[in-house]
Amino acid sequence: MDDDDSSLHETPAEFMNAVATLTGRCDGQSVIRGAQGYAVGCSCGWRATAATGVEGLRAAVAHTGDEA
Amino acid sequence: MTTPSLIWANSGDSHVLEPQDLFFERMPRALAERMPRSVKDPDGRWETLHIDGNSWRRRLPTRPLTDETGLSQQDKAPGAWDPELRLKDLDGEGIWAELIFPSISMWTSSLTDPELLRTGVSVINDWALEFQQRSPRFVCTAHLPLLSVEDTVAEIRRTHEMGFRAAFFPVEPPPSLPKFNHDVWEPVWDVLEETGMVMAVHIGTEAHDAGVINGQYHRGPGGAVLNYFETSFGGQRITAQMITSGALERHPGLRVMVSEGGATWGPFLADRMDEGYRQHWSAVRPKLAKLPSEYLFTQVYASFQHDGSAVAAMSAMGWRNVCWGSDYPHIEGTFGHTQSTLRGLFANADPAVRERITVGAFAELFPHVPPVPVA
Numbered sequence: 001m002d003d004d005d006s007s008l009h010e011t012p013a014e015f016m017n018a019v020a021t022l023t024g025r026c027d028g029q030s031v032i033r034g035a036q037g038y039a040v041g042c043s044c045g046w047r048a049t050a051a052t053g054v055e056g057l058r059a060a061v062a063h064t065g066d067e068a
Numbered sequence: 069m070t071t072p073s074l075i076w077a078n079s080g081d082s083h084v085l086e087p088q089d090l091f092f093e094r095m096p097r098a099l100a101e102r103m104p105r106s107v108k109d110p111d112g113r114w115e116t117l118h119i120d121g122n123s124w125r126r127r128l129p130t131r132p133l134t135d136e137t138g139l140s141q142q143d144k145a146p147g148a149w150d151p152e153l154r155l156k157d158l159d160g161e162g163i164w165a166e167l168i169f170p171s172i173s174m175w176t177s178s179l180t181d182p183e184l185l186r187t188g189v190s191v192i193n194d195w196a197l198e199f200q201q202r203s204p205r206f207v208c209t210a211h212l213p214l215l216s217v218e219d220t221v222a223e224i225r226r227t228h229e230m231g232f233r234a235a236f237f238p239v240e241p242p243p244s245l246p247k248f249n250h251d252v253w254e255p256v257w258d259v260l261e262e263t264g265m266v267m268a269v270h271i272g273t274e275a276h277d278a279g280v281i282n283g284q285y286h287r288g289p290g291g292a293v294l295n296y297f298e299t300s301f302g303g304q305r306i307t308a309q310m311i312t313s314g315a316l317e318r319h320p321g322l323r324v325m326v327s328e329g330g331a332t333w334g335p336f337l338a339d340r341m342d343e344g345y346r347q348h349w350s351a352v353r354p355k356l357a358k359l360p361s362e363y364l365f366t367q368v369y370a371s372f373q374h375d376g377s378a379v380a381a382m383s384a385m386g387w388r389n390v391c392w393g394s395d396y397p398h399i400e401g402t403f404g405h406t407q408s409t410l411r412g413l414f415a416n417a418d419p420a421v422r423e424r425i426t427v428g429a430f431a432e433l434f435p436h437v438p439p440v441p442v443a
Contacts (some may be wrong), residue, residue: 004086006106006115006172007115007117007126008088008104008105008106008117008170008171008172008175009085009171009172010171011174011270011272011273011299012174012175012274013177013272013273013274013299014272014299015117015124015126015293017128017291017292017295017296017298017299018126018129019127020239020286020287020295023198026127027126028124028125028126029124029125029126030122030123030124030125031122031123031124031125032122033122033184034123035200053121053122053123053408056123057116057123057125060125061125064114064127
């Protein structure tokens, strides 16, 4: 089944734990809405801001060099 | 001691996997798009979770997580998606009835819009009821719109009338609300006691605020085990909050089940709370009619799956509310080796202890469930 391995079938804690224990580099990014736009972060410690969620995701993809 | 050829056991911890298109099937598109959804990159290297305007992007592992036998979750449980296949799985494993928690629905803790959550929760519960109705062995937990106490009370009443007998609680409330030891939650405890709905807590469900990584994600050597064991503590904290705040004293009919967190923590926590209660007496508020341990031993239950010391929580430490759980269909669960697990756990146990942990404690919480077959 296509969605058998969706992360949504893990608990949020399991998802975050899995990101934390993958390679220790750029394994996970978050794009979180705030009062002044979107905070973009990566598990490697990189941080950025973006005006929109779409721009934030684009920055995250560019950061990892994995263009979708 | 002799053990039956097949040990039938109720499970105090199982899961259902909701269909990924659930929200798009049952909600207006504009709302469904704000509910938790997963999108994979075409090359399969990354997955992005979108939840109400926020996004989490994850590099997908080249190999799935496996247990020590090399099996992944998908290898292990053919009935994970289908209630009829699920019953065959359960029969083959010797699992009778199940307390069933949601999966995708746990991610709604990242929602901050009470109206969206209220609508989404009703969709989840309507679907879960349809699942529950496939077998009297399924005891699904109702999901709750915890962003609003008023909405939560109303959904407990609605789902109880629908036929739910347990309500799912994360180990902590949404970040915007006070912890569960605060009086703001009193109407929720009132309605749980009034309806007899079991407060079903599942570990590892801390509010998912990715802006703050909750301070409990270990990296480096030992990370996988460190992260797993960290998930145990939330169940202990909420138990202590319910007891020390007086919530369980004020609601003697309220019963709490903490699933997947092991069992020997119960007597340990009872000791620690009693110690604080006695030795810091002058600072203790509210004063309780009994020691904290007495509320834990009577109103709190716990489920475990493999923990070698769990049987002793009852047999040696006197906690009768220990309940076995399968964690079906998750990889941490017992699917594929349930009988060997049960045989190992109860090899030297008194039959009355085995009966209580595998059957009796669960039946006490959910007396409407048909009794296990005679082995």
